Amino acid sequence: MISKSKFLLTIAILCFTGMVAMAGNAPVFSVKVVDPNAFLLQLTDVEQAQIQITLRDANGATLHTETLKQNRVDQRKYDIKELPAGNYSLIVTYDAVIKIQPIKKGFDTLEIDAVDLQTVFQPVIRQNSAHLYLDMLCLSEDVEISLAIKDAEGRVIYDEVVQPKGALQKRFNLSRLGKGTYTFTVGVVDTVLIKEFNKTIEWSPTISSL
Secondary structure, eight states, rough: OOOOOOOOOOEEOOOOOOOOOOOSOOOOOEEEETTTEEEEEEEEEOSOOOOEEEEEEOOOOOEEEEEESSOOOOEEEOOOOSSSEEEEEEEETTEEEEEEEEEESSSSSSSSSSGEEEEEEEEEEEEEEEEEEEEEEEEOSSSSSEEEEEETTEEEEEEEOOSSSSSEEEEEEGSOOSSSSEEEEEEEOOOOOEEEEEEEEOOTTTTOOO
């Protein structure tokens, strides 16, 4: 088994003067090849001052991860010359967005195609006096979404896996549940990404709208 310690990445911050300011406040995300052993990450206009960056191999093993306490990455260089040829994924999480950029490293080439970029939006979960609502955008055809509701003892009441290919909208009728505490879980299932979002549901037939 190859030791992950050999896969330490060399990271350099490159400061460029005279950069043209981009119009608008929408986040701008890009990953570009620098040379056969390095790529640049750019991410600007993030609302929250926290950006998580992870590099994983084709088996989903984490090779590098870091959390930046800032709301932009102008130009950040990642040198991956110590990695063997193969397929990798750069996962960047910010605000309510997860970006998954496939990277293909050859013996003397590096391929990154923006067309292969996957975008997963964190779910919006709302509850009122009778229903639980789920709204989620998933701009990828390869990502599956798992949905589950468990009671306070961990018993599964509802379980489903969907492949939305766009907008995912669900409405759950809470009136079919008995009074109690439940956990609603939305899981993102991908070859290199497994992430869960949980919401605690306090349900009573007389609960007022939230």
